[in-house]
Amino acid sequence: MTTLSAAARRAAARADHLDRAAACPANRLLDRLGDKWAPLVLRALADGPLRYNALSRTVAGASQKMLTQTLRALERDGFLRRTAAPGVPARVDYALTPLAESLLPLLDSLASWAEENMPRVDRSRAAYDTRRG
Amino acid sequence: MTTLSAAARRAAARADHLDRAAACPANRLLDRLGDKWAPLVLRALADGPLRYNALSRTVAGASQKMLTQTLRALERDGFLRRTAAPGVPARVDYALTPLAESLLPLLDSLASWAEENMPRVDRSRAAYDTRRG
DNA sequence: CTGTATCCCGGTTGATACTG
DNA sequence: CAGTATCAACCGGGATACAG
Numbered sequence: 001m002t003t004l005s006a007a008a009r010r011a012a013a014r015a016d017h018l019d020r021a022a023a024c025p026a027n028r029l030l031d032r033l034g035d036k037w038a039p040l041v042l043r044a045l046a047d048g049p050l051r052y053n054a055l056s057r058t059v060a061g062a063s064q065k066m067l068t069q070t071l072r073a074l075e076r077d078g079f080l081r082r083t084a085a086p087g088v089p090a091r092v093d094y095a096l097t098p099l100a101e102s103l104l105p106l107l108d109s110l111a112s113w114a115e116e117n118m119p120r121v122d123r124s125r126a127a128y129d130t131r132r133g
Numbered sequence: 134m135t136t137l138s139a140a141a142r143r144a145a146a147r148a149d150h151l152d153r154a155a156a157c158p159a160n161r162l163l164d165r166l167g168d169k170w171a172p173l174v175l176r177a178l179a180d181g182p183l184r185y186n187a188l189s190r191t192v193a194g195a196s197q198k199m200l201t202q203t204l205r206a207l208e209r210d211g212f213l214r215r216t217a218a219p220g221v222p223a224r225v226d227y228a229l230t231p232l233a234e235s236l237l238p239l240l241d242s243l244a245s246w247a248e249e250n251m252p253r254v255d256r257s258r259a260a261y262d263t264r265r266g
Numbered sequence: 267c268t269g270t271a272t273c274c275c276g277g278t279t280g281a282t283a284c285t286g
Numbered sequence: 287c288a289g290t291a292t293c294a295a296c297c298g299g300g301a302t303a304c305a306g
Contacts, residue, residue: 017193025247034167078257114158124211
């Protein structure tokens with residue numbers, strides 16, 4: 001037991017920190033936003049509701065599976081409202097909720113920062129890679 | 134060839150959109166920030182430079198490998214400055230660059246939004262899961 | 267049109283061990 | 287102290303086929 005305690009304590013400490021990190025609201029938000037397709041979907045809907053098919057054309061990079069998966073996740077989190085109109089063919093609209101709309105300005109800020117500063121990042125990266133091989 | 138053209142065109146269109154998405158500065162930024170450990174490291178260094186070991190304690194959830202990997206990536210992108218002092222034992226400091234510091238306010242904004250709104254997300258999620266099984 | 271179900275590959279992550 | 291190396295596991299994500 002004493003021989004295990006050191007490793008055990010480290011493991012416990014790590015689990016603890018992982019929990020804290022997972023519990024941190026900011027990290028949880030970044031987890032969502034870090035998702036490959038979620039930001040694209042959000043932006044696609046910023047100008048107004050769209051139907052599934054229109055979304056799949058706007059976010060053309062995403063496979064059917066990933067698009068649906070992303071939509072479900074965003075709906076579950078309360079960022080999207082899904083409205084299904086029965087009939088044949090089926091018709092489903094997706095729209096941003098007020099919650100999502102309150103997030104858009106932040107995404108815009110990020111986009112602005114990115115547009116202004118990513119070139120710097122690119123140069124830094126190129127320089128770094130040159131110093132190496 | 135005609136039998137392939139439809140699928141081929143779809144594939145091309147998808148590749149095209151993928152390229153565009155990958156080229157978008159905002160997406161590239163979110164890719165970095167979506168990284169599991171990068172935001173934690175950035176926040177850990179917000180109060181001042183830290184040595185490797187101090188970082189590994191602050192960001193205790195990360196394995197050695199992931200911490201090093203994250204630090205390298207951030208350094209390459211010009212967010213971190215790495216200062217190695219020769220000698221035994223070795224001593225290495227990591228500090229934010231002005232570029233990274235200019236990003237901190239945005240991260241703070243995100244954190245504020247998250248703190249205020251993530252509870253809402255949690256409730257939405259719980260409600261969604263209740264409606265289902 | 268709007269999805270769901272299945273298979274599967276590749277990259278990312280983590281555990282562990284070793285080094286200057 | 288500050289890493290590097292290697293290996294195994296996991297999982298995100300795409301292709302494909304099928305369904306209401």
